[in-house]
Amino acid sequence: MNKIEAKNVDVYYGAKQALFDINMDIEANKVTALIGPSGCGKSTFLRCLNRMNDVIDICKVSGVVKINDYDINQKDTDVVRLREKVGMIFQKPNPFPKTIYENISYGPEIHGVAQSKSEMDNIVEESLRKAALWEEVKDRIHEPGTGLSGGQQQRLCIARTISIKPEIILMDEPCSALDPIATAQIEELIDELRKEHTIIIVTHSMSQAARVSQNTGFFHLGKLIEVGSTDKIFKNPTQQQTQDYITGRFG
Amino acid sequence: MNSVIFLTIVLLALSSYFFGRKKAILIQSNKRLTALPKFYGYYLAIWCGAPAFLLYALWSIFEPSIVRFFILSDYSSQGLLEGELNLFYEKVKSLSRNQYSGELTAELQRSAEKYLNFRDIAKWSKVVIVLSLLIASTGYAYTKISNNTKTREPVEIFLKGVFFLSSLAAILTTIGIIFSLLFQTIEFFQVIPLFDFVFGMHWYPAKAFVRDASEALDPSMYSDTFGAVPIFAGTFFIALIAMCVAIPIGLLSGIYMAEYASKRLRQYAKPVIEILAGIPTVVYGFFAALTVGPFLKDLGLSLGLEVSAESALAAGGVMGIMIIPFISSLSDDVITSVPQNLRDGSYAMGATKSETIKRVIIPAALPGIVGSILLGVSRAIGETMIVVMASGLAANLTLNPLESTSTITAQIVVILIGDQQFGDPKTQAAFALGLSLFIVTLVLNIVALSVVKKYREKYE
Numbered sequence: 247m248n249k250i251e252a253k254n255v256d257v258y259y260g261a262k263q264a265l266f267d268i269n270m271d272i273e274a275n276k277v278t279a280l281i282g283p284s285g286c287g288k289s290t291f292l293r294c295l296n297r298m299n300d301v302i303d304i305c306k307v308s309g310v311v312k313i314n315d316y317d318i319n320q321k322d323t324d325v326v327r328l329r330e331k332v333g334m335i336f337q338k339p340n341p342f343p344k345t346i347y348e349n350i351s352y353g354p355e356i357h358g359v360a361q362s363k364s365e366m367d368n369i370v371e372e373s374l375r376k377a378a379l380w381e382e383v384k385d386r387i388h389e390p391g392t393g394l395s396g397g398q399q400q401r402l403c404i405a406r407t408i409s410i411k412p413e414i415i416l417m418d419e420p421c422s423a424l425d426p427i428a429t430a431q432i433e434e435l436i437d438e439l440r441k442e443h444t445i446i447i448v449t450h451s452m453s454q455a456a457r458v459s460q461n462t463g464f465f466h467l468g469k470l471i472e473v474g475s476t477d478k479i480f481k482n483p484t485q486q487q488t489q490d491y492i493t494g495r496f497g
Numbered sequence: 498m499n500s501v502i503f504l505t506i507v508l509l510a511l512s513s514y515f516f517g518r519k520k521a522i523l524i525q526s527n528k529r530l531t532a533l534p535k536f537y538g539y540y541l542a543i544w545c546g547a548p549a550f551l552l553y554a555l556w557s558i559f560e561p562s563i564v565r566f567f568i569l570s571d572y573s574s575q576g577l578l579e580g581e582l583n584l585f586y587e588k589v590k591s592l593s594r595n596q597y598s599g600e601l602t603a604e605l606q607r608s609a610e611k612y613l614n615f616r617d618i619a620k621w622s623k624v625v626i627v628l629s630l631l632i633a634s635t636g637y638a639y640t641k642i643s644n645n646t647k648t649r650e651p652v653e654i655f656l657k658g659v660f661f662l663s664s665l666a667a668i669l670t671t672i673g674i675i676f677s678l679l680f681q682t683i684e685f686f687q688v689i690p691l692f693d694f695v696f697g698m699h700w701y702p703a704k705a706f707v708r709d710a711s712e713a714l715d716p717s718m719y720s721d722t723f724g725a726v727p728i729f730a731g732t733f734f735i736a737l738i739a740m741c742v743a744i745p746i747g748l749l750s751g752i753y754m755a756e757y758a759s760k761r762l763r764q765y766a767k768p769v770i771e772i773l774a775g776i777p778t779v780v781y782g783f784f785a786a787l788t789v790g791p792f793l794k795d796l797g798l799s800l801g802l803e804v805s806a807e808s809a810l811a812a813g814g815v816m817g818i819m820i821i822p823f824i825s826s827l828s829d830d831v832i833t834s835v836p837q838n839l840r841d842g843s844y845a846m847g848a849t850k851s852e853t854i855k856r857v858i859i860p861a862a863l864p865g866i867v868g869s870i871l872l873g874v875s876r877a878i879g880e881t882m883i884v885v886m887a888s889g890l891a892a893n894l895t896l897n898p899l900e901s902t903s904t905i906t907a908q909i910v911v912i913l914i915g916d917q918q919f920g921d922p923k924t925q926a927a928f929a930l931g932l933s934l935f936i937v938t939l940v941l942n943i944v945a946l947s948v949v950k951k952y953r954e955k956y957e
Contacts, residue, residue: 301844303760329847336845340838343861352856353846403842410846 249274249414249444250295255309257290257299264290266468268309272461277436277445279455279476282465283491288448291465292416295446296332297325313414330357333407333443335417339399341391341406346383349391349402350374353410369409377405378435397428404435408443415439417447421454433458452492456480464488498620502553502627510546513635517541520642528644540648543655544638549631556623564615568608678935681928688922689723694929697724700892700903702912702923723926725933727894731902735813735884736877738898742817743873747824748866754825755832756854767829774822778882785815785887793899802899805889810898812888816880820873827872831865831949832858864948871945875938881906905934 250272257265265287272278280288290299297318299305310317318328330353341349350370351360360366370387374380379401383394391402400420407415417436421429436445436458449455455462456476463473464487472479472488483489518538521530530537568589569582577585585605591597592609593616642648686694699721750770754763790811797804804810835858843853859866889901890911903911912927 296845298841298845301841326847326849329845334841334845336838336841338838340836340842342839342842342857352843352848356846356848356852356856406842406846 247274248272249313250446251310251312251315252291252294253310253312255291255294255307255311257287257294257308258306259302260304264468265294268470270463270470270473272444272446274444275440275442276460277440277447277458278461278463279459280446280448280463280465281450281452281455281491282471284450286465287468288463288465289418291470292334292418292446292448295414295416296329296334297323298334300325330410331412332414332416333410333412335400335403335407335415335420337419338423339396339403341394341399341402343390343392345389346374346387346391346394346402349406350409353406357410359410373405373409376408376439377401378431378438379405395428397424397431400424400428400432401435404432404439408439412443414444414446417445419448419450422450429454452480464491466491498624499557502624505628506546506549506553506631509631509635510542513545513639514538514542516639517642520639524642524644531645531647532649536648536652537642537646539652540646541635541638541642543652545631545635547655548634549627552630553623553627556627560619560623564612564619567615568612571604571608571611675935678928678932681925682932685922685925685929689719689926693720694723694725696726697721698726698894699724700727700908702908702926719922723922723929725905725930727892728903728905728908728930729933730894730896731809731888731892732878732904732906734896734898734902735809735816735888735904736874738809738813739816739820739877739880740870740874742814743820743824743877744870746817747821747869747873748828750821751825751828752832752854752859754829756850756858767826770822770825772822773819774826776819778819778880779886781815781819782882782886785811785883789815790887797899804899805901807887807889807901808899809888809895809902812884813898815887816877816883819880819883820876823876824869824873827869828862828866831862831869834865835861864951868945868949871941871948875941875945878941879906879934879938881910885910905930909934 248271250270252268252270252272255265255268256263268291270291280292282288293299294307294311295313295318297307299307307319309319311319313328313332317323342352344352347370350373351366354360354366354369360369371380371384374383374387379398382398383402391399394402400423404415404420421432424432433454436447439445447455447458459476461474462476462479464471464479464483464485466487472483472485479488480492483492515538517540518534520541521534521537524530525534565586569586572582572585585608588597588599588605589608589612592601592605593612701722704719704722754767754770758766786807790806790808793808793811794804794806839857839861840853843857848856884904884907888903888907890903890907891901892903892908893900895902909927909930912923912930
């Protein structure tokens with residue numbers, strides 16, 4: 247079953263067109279990797295899926311993006327509800343300047359999820375456990391989240407995102423600011439998370455795409471060149487451009 | 498004459514730059530130089546100007562006292578007092594300018610002639626000696642210039658010295674001001690007990706006027722005169738009113754400018770707000786005294802309230818308006834410098850704009866905002882013109898914003914306006930107040946700057 251269906255998506259930054267007629271289906275409970283050279287539009291496409299492009303004044307999006315068969319680009323879409331269902335992890339870990347606990351409780355509080363303090367405590371612990379961070383921080387969850395290491399901060403951001411149980415998690419190069427060990431921990435976590443969430447990950451690292459994803463889409467110059475199972479894209483691509491990129495002939 | 502010498506030195510130094518450079522360029526035609534030709538020019542200019550200027554400055558400083566010494570040496574045997582000698586010397590000087598109208602004596606006339614004579618000698622010998630030093634040092638440096646003269650290093654050292662002296666002047670002036678405050682304050686506290694000043698409840702410096710000289714140093718005469726509590730209270734009270742106006746409006750407008758306003762609006766609105774900061778405080782002062790004060794009085798009358806025409810509310814309110822741009826513009830800057838990825842993180846959680854501002858951006862920018870508020874407070878405490886014009890000069894101890902009250906700055910003005918005498922406790926009270934004010938604003942500024950600095954370290 248397709249969780250997300252994008253049809254004829256165009257994106258403009260001012261007069262410059264960043265995405266050209268993207269059509270892509272994304273399967274539920276799988277990890278879909280978006281790869282391609284810098285500036286190819288893969289992050290822009292990712293931001294179409296939770297309407298984060300709204301934040302950028304000059305950005306115009308057209309086309310249809312259906313999540314659970316509902317077009318999120320309609321005028322009356324409730325962006326707050328949408329983003330509750332579609333979480334996002336950014337390139338640079340961005341914990342809020344608050345304690346670890348408050349970082350996690352932020353989402354449940356603004357969406358009124360928890361009814362009591364103990365319920366909130368449970369959500370915080372559960373989210374931290376799912377993000378494989380609980381054991382490391384359980385003694386200092388009332389200390390600032392900004393005091394953690396880079397990898398821990400990124401897992402904190404993941405915990406923050408899953409605290410409101412989104413159906414979809416978007417990851418925009420989540421490991422690009424991390425060292426190899428922290429990267430391995432996040433990749434392991436991604437595999438764990440896909441049981442409950444649909445994950446779309448933008449990555450620069452082809453080996454990461456090969457390791458974590460089941461499906462892969464290859465973007466080039468604002469166009470979706472090829473999409474299919476990761477195995478097929480890496481072993482047997484149909485497009486010459488994909489072949490060239492995979493084998494490192496450009497990019 | 499002095500300005501002619503000064504101009505001559507400057508002009509000669511400038512022209513020697515070209516001679517130095519020209520000589521270097523000539524040498525350059527067959528030998529390699531150790532520095533660019535312009536350094537040879539600077540080198541010669543410094544050798545030309547610096548020694549002559551130094552001598553000229555020292556001469557100008559010491560000449561008057563040396564002349565005085567020679568004139569008065571004729572009378573040293575007469576056993577005159579220092580004050581009498583001073584008076585005599587002033588008479589000699591005014592006679593030499595033909596401005597003397599007192600009794601003429603033979604010795605006065607003789608001394609005045611001698612004085613003129615000495616001044617003439619001093620003037621011409623100054624010209625001759627300064628110019629010959631200039632010629633000698635320039636000639637020395639000019640003959641020294643060759644292809645391997647070290648010119649770059651001396652020039653750099655000289656420039657370093659100039660920069661050092663400039664900063665030294667700034668620092669020494671500050672220290673000088675602090676010490677003059679300190680010494681006068683210490684003298685003040687030798688007459689008025691510190692306890693009476695800090696905890697006294699009555700401030701009537703005018704009472705100190707009626708004393709005669711014999712009583713001037715008797716502490717018992719000043720009881721209930723220099724009790725600073727009412728004016729400290731007034732200062733903080735007016736500052737509090739000002740901050741009640743400035744903090745909400747400044748902060749909210751800063752948030753609006755940083756988060757909501759479109760680029761176009763911001764482009765025009767921000768300079769307009771900042772223009773408020775450029776209005777001279779005296780203009781705010783008469784705005785407070787002539788517009789706001791009477792308006793509040795009329796408003797109070799129609800509500801059945803007794804409002805003084807010069808009220809703490811009018812002064813504090815207008816002072817608040819004056820401080821709005823500081824808080825608005827500084828908090829706008831710190832909010833803008835909160836990284837975009839924090840906003841994105843919050844929006845991606847499904848937070849609305851106001852939730853993001855309230856729960857993520859303000860906490861992140863809080864140290865900077867606190868810093869801007871503290872700077873605003875230190876301005877409010879140090880502000881003078883508005884309170885002098887709008888809040889009255891009587892130091893009432895009151896917490897009613899509708900009455901008039903007075904502040905430290907206003908009282909300093911009151912004390913030092915018109916005739917005053919040094920060594921008088923009333924004048925020295927101004928120094929004691931100034932020192933208190935200085936300490937309060939210094940502490941506030943240090944706290945504010947360290948808070949702001951801590952914030953900067955976190956995000957840069």
